[in-house]
Amino acid sequence: MLAIVPSATAPEPIEGDFLGKHIVSVGQFCRSDLDVLFDATSSLRTRVRQSDRGVAEIAKGSVMALLFFESSTRTDLSFQSAMRRLGGEVVGVSNGIRFSSAYKGEDLHDTIRAAGCYADVITLRHPVAGSCRLAARYLGRLDKKVGRRPILINAGDGVGEHPTQALLDLFTILDFKESLDNTCISMVGDLKHGRTVHSLARLVCAWGARGASLHLLSPPDLRMPPEVVEMCRASGVEVSEASRIDDRLRESGVIYWTRVQEERFENPADYEAIKDDFVMTPPLLRSCSPHTLLMHPLPRKHEMGTRADHDELDADDRSVFFQQMENGMFVRMALLAKVLSGAHV
Ligand code: NCD
Secondary structure, rough: OOOOOOOOOOOOOOOOOOOOEEEEOHHHHHHHHHHHHHHHHHHHHHHHHOOOOHHHHHHOEEEEEEEEEEOOOOHHHHHHHHHHHOOEEOOOOOOOHHHHHHOOOOOOOOOOOHHHHHHOOOEEEEEEOOOOHHHHHHHHOHHHOOOOOEEEEEEEEOOOOOHHHHHHHHHHHHHHHHOOOOOOEEOOOOOOHHHHHHHHHHHHHHHHHOEEEEEEEEOOHHHHHHHHHHHHOOOOEEEEEHHHHHHHHHHOOEEEEEEEEHOOOHHHHHHHHOOOOOOOOOHHHHHOOOHHHHEEEOOEEEEEEEHHHHHHHHHHHEOOOOHHHHHHHHHHHHHHHHHHHHOOO
């Protein structure tokens, strides 16, 4: 029902001009685009915290459609909250697989253009890598029929990318660390299927920090895709890989923990065999640098131990999962403001 053929069409770089651009990959952002976006994010965060009513004018009259064909809590709610806090409206089929016409056999081509007939911006989550690039292309032909060119935002495409998660992750790191220079970021868990780490690794390269490095820890079968590793090395970021907890992890400035993506395994036995290879527990965190940041895109399961372990980890000042979540709303507000109105915020 959702099968499509991914295309290799490169997305349009931002190059200082966000207005009207589809956001499908972190590859569209250069350092100065990130500076602009993160300044807007900080400014909107301050304004929301001060309850500045002016924020609600930015997207007034605009409509966002949410099309989610995979489950979501944080991405869905934060996009909705972001649009509403900017004064815009939200329509959607949050459970797209069950309640959209995809269930009746409609292909993505028609579903996305249907949303484009009603909305100014479409936030798409889809199980197939590359689907958001294609969806953006399908929308490009819509203006000949209905005179509008809605914007597409990738909210996670299968094992491909999750650009807005990477934006909120990098924003959160910089919020705490101020600089990425000489910082080692350890990424741990299912690096093969985890779209958040694919996008974050690429974004760290786009940021261009001096002496930044990536330490990738995963079971051998769940290593980071080689093209991501090669891209990082080519951009001058040192990359090391390991298949067990080591001192480099313990000394890292950032530890980015991830879930083993059970739903992406064809054989449940393969998942069972490796699901407990990397578990972050309170004793492990106690052995890590006092200056580290512990991050996780969430949701989490046993890769952070038991519920009691979750609570103990959460209580540690180095854990910033909830700050990540809240920043997700502010980053998405900034992005929506920029693509919808080019607003200086
Ligand atoms: C992530 C995702 O959907 O890729 N979650 C999120 O968006 N916050 C991570 C995951 O599902 O493991």
